Amino acid sequence: MEQVVAVEVKPVNKKKVKKLWKIALILGIITAIEFVMAFTLPRGSLLYAGFIGLTLVKAFYIVSEFMHLKYEVKALIWSILLPIIFVIWLIVALLAEGGSIFKALY
Amino acid sequence: MEVTASVDTETQKNIWGGGTSPLKASYGKIMMWFFLLSDAFTFSGLLITYGFLRYSYPAYTGPADAFRTSQDYWPIPEKIFDAVPFLHGVHLPLLFVGLMTFILILSSVTMVLAVEAGQRMDRNDVTKWMLWTIVGGLAFLGCQAWEWSHFIAGTEEGMVLSNGVIVNGANLQINEYGPPLFASLFFFITGFHGTHVASGVLLNVIIFYNVVVGTYDKRGHYEMVEKVGLYWHFVDLVWVFVFTFFYLI
Numbered sequence: 001m002e003q004v005v006a007v008e009v010k011p012v013n014k015k016k017v018k019k020l021w022k023i024a025l026i027l028g029i030i031t032a033i034e035f036v037m038a039f040t041l042p043r044g045s046l047l048y049a050g051f052i053g054l055t056l057v058k059a060f061y062i063v064s065e066f067m068h069l070k071y072e073v074k075a076l077i078w079s080i081l082l083p084i085i086f087v088i089w090l091i092v093a094l095l096a097e098g099g100s101i102f103k104a105l106y
Numbered sequence: 107m108e109v110t111a112s113v114d115t116e117t118q119k120n121i122w123g124g125g126t127s128p129l130k131a132s133y134g135k136i137m138m139w140f141f142l143l144s145d146a147f148t149f150s151g152l153l154i155t156y157g158f159l160r161y162s163y164p165a166y167t168g169p170a171d172a173f174r175t176s177q178d179y180w181p182i183p184e185k186i187f188d189a190v191p192f193l194h195g196v197h198l199p200l201l202f203v204g205l206m207t208f209i210l211i212l213s214s215v216t217m218v219l220a221v222e223a224g225q226r227m228d229r230n231d232v233t234k235w236m237l238w239t240i241v242g243g244l245a246f247l248g249c250q251a252w253e254w255s256h257f258i259a260g261t262e263e264g265m266v267l268s269n270g271v272i273v274n275g276a277n278l279q280i281n282e283y284g285p286p287l288f289a290s291l292f293f294f295i296t297g298f299h300g301t302h303v304a305s306g307v308l309l310n311v312i313i314f315y316n317v318v319v320g321t322y323d324k325r326g327h328y329e330m331v332e333k334v335g336l337y338w339h340f341v342d343l344v345w346v347f348v349f350t351f352f353y354l355i
Contacts, residue, residue, distance in 0.1 A: 007323045010226040017222060024215040028208060031349075035204050038184060038354055043170070048355050055350040059343055066218050066339045076129045080139055087150040094154050098161025106164055 023065050030054050138333045142340045145302075149344050152298060153351050156291050163285060175265050181284035183353050189256055203353050206249045207345065210303075213242025214342040221335045224328025229317060232331060236314040239338065243307040250300050257283075257292065292352070299348055302341050309334050 034054055041047045064070035069077055129136055164179045173185045184199040191202070216238040223231030260275025265282040267273060273282040276289035283289065313334050322328045 007227050009228045020215060020218050027211050031207050034354060051350050051354050055346060058346045062339055062343045066214055067336055073130045076131060080143055083143055090154050094158040095161050098158040101162035
């Protein structure tokens with residue numbers, strides 16, 4: 001005979017679920033804003049800075065709320081975030097390198 | 107005397123003696139986090155390569171309305187990705203990619219709802235939300251397949267080279283949209299992300315099966331849903347960056 005497992009099902013945490021949908025709405029609105037910005041504002045570093053800023057806001061919401069990182073202990077948060085410094089270094093280094101190659105070629 | 111000594115060893119537990127978990131998370135979750143960190147490095151490598159090559163190519167300087175694709179300069183992405191299925195010939199820049207972004211964000215939400223249901227041991231709700239997540243993932247993959255086939259097939263006009271040859275579509279050798287590297291980067295970056303989505307869908311299906319047959323009810327917790335959820339959100343996170351750096355900028 002199959003073993004029957006008795007499981008206690010708890011009721012839906014309405015507050016939490018509402019918060020999750022709210023964050024989804026924020027993410028959707030930010031994407032819509034980016035979309036509008038792409039067609040109304042002139043291309044240039046200012047627009048790109050805006051895009052990157054909004055992208056980081058979206059990334060913050062996804063990592064902190066959806067991935068729940070905000071509620072982990074500090075040691076875990078920092079051990080995930082600090083290594084990202086290497087990425088920032090790589091961005092700076094390779095964009096400068098790309099600029100130099102452009103200067104040498106054109 | 108002896109009694110107090112034994113009490114002391116119990117209360118002042120040696121921190122290096124094992125049994126303590128300073129990160130207050132399970133082994134599986136911590137390992138998933140560090141895997142995702144390494145995966146973030148891989149994606150950063152690809153996206154930074156895009157930035158590097160873009161900086162080493164001339165940018166298009168003329169007015170945006172008069173934009174024509176050429177091998178001589180990097181294209182404006184919104185002029186390239188302007189097609190939507192069933193609306194042939196209509197110029198709808200980035201609309202389809204925007205739709206793909208919404209699909210992925212929504213499937214991320216259904217995933218957190220599955221995690222929330224798992225914490226309540228609610229098998230029916232986990233089943234429902236996992237199914238929606240899988241549907242979202244498959245919808246995204248379908249959109250990407252269409253995007254790829256459209257990119258490979260190219261436009262009717264194509265690009266006329268200086269020797270009169272007309273190039274239609276893009277592959278790893280020729281590219282009607284701009285420098286050949288632009289197409290290579292498109293295939294590599296969206297392809298690598300698409301592979302992640304595909305394996306994410308596969309993982310979700312396995313977890314879905316386990317939920318339906320009651321594996322996690324027997325185990326007493328739904329932590330596997332949380333771990334796969336972390337991976338799924340990461341795939342969404344990467345797409346947010348790909349959307350910005352490949353399509354918007």
